[in-house]
Amino acid sequence: MAQTVLLDVSGVLYQGSRAVPGAVQALSRLRAAGRQVRCLTNSTRQPKRRIMGKLRDLGFGIQPEEVFTPxxxxxxxxxxxxxxxxxxxxxxxxxxxxxxxxxxxxxxxxxxxxxxxxxxxxxxxxxxxxxxxxxxxxxxxxxxxxxxxxxxxxxxxxxxxxxxxxxxxxxxFGKPDPEFFRAAVASTGCSPQQAAMIGDDAESDVAGALAAGLAAGYLVRTGKYRDGDETRFDPQPTATAADVLEAVDRLLAQDGA
Incomplete structure (x- = not known):
């Protein structure tokens, strides 16, 4: 069971100035199911305070300690x-x-x-x-x-x-460095085998997380995703979903939640 869920930010939770449809609901479902959440972003065009401000403005109840940046x-x-x-x-x-x-x-x-x-x-x-x-x-x-x-x-x-x-x-220092994923997971008190990743980048997010020892990696078809990404890099995704809400639903169903 994935006790900790890591999520990419841009392209998964929001795109441009708007939240990805269903993303706020997806985060709420994870919390309601007792899962710990960490957001991992490779975005380096703005400081963390602006990323936090944007997440909050879009309705995501994210705390500073839940966001990891390189x-x-x-x-x-x-x-x-x-x-x-x-x-x-x-x-x-x-x-x-x-x-x-x-x-x-x-x-x-x-x-x-x-x-x-x-x-x-x-x-x-x-x-x-x-x-x-x-x-x-x-x-x-x-x-x-x-x-x-x-x-x-x-x-x-x-x-x-x-x-x-x-x-x-x-x-x-950022994804797909294994230590970046492991540090985020360790902050929740879990092991990599108790964690899953949801991202739109098949290489840095998903293959990187799986190579770091996480139990599962879900690729979403939003953000930078392009047709065929799920087969371009190894390890390949555990599953591919339309968006983060579908990925969360599949993850929770897999865990029997």
Missing amino acids: VAAALAWLERTGHSPHLLVHPALEEEFQDCKGGGPPAVVVGDAGPAFCYENMNRAFRVLLEGAPLLALADNRVFMDEDGRLSLDAGPFIKALEFASAAKPKL
Whole structure:
């Protein structure tokens, strides 16, 4: 039985400025069935406070401790190692790093920088990497569903370009890093074998969760999903559902709830 359910945020709970139909109801059903909920997002164009604000405005009763972002893990790494961040991130995300201590050796931190992925900024980060700085990837997704309803380049292609040019091996902090999933599950007191994932990204969300040892991974046909995604990556989804509400119904039925 899945005592803990991890959910992706963008494309699963909301898309653009609207909640995915049935998503608020799905979350309520999980809570009513006694399941613990954690939201895992690779979104790095805005700080956690804005993600929280949007979830609450759309009717999701989510608490801050229930939302996991790659930035928190990266900040802990910077504090632990004494590195100072050389940021290649969206301007809106920079506030998350304002309390970092300066003076330490640099570490290049890359998120979905959007328009900030210009040649000058990429080349500046490349040169820092050439001097031996580690490369920290907040996420390495290939694409994301943009506000206009079409796919756009995510951080992954730009991280690959920096890796190719500098030969630096990126350290990943978001999905599909196994420790990202396990940390979220551990926060509920459960084991990965007692958890399930619901996401719209067959590679980062679902295959990543299953590779991390979670008991089940449900792929929803909302957000960035495209026909055939369920067979493109291994491990393949436990099941594919029309949306998060159907995925929750199937998960609870499977558990006999």
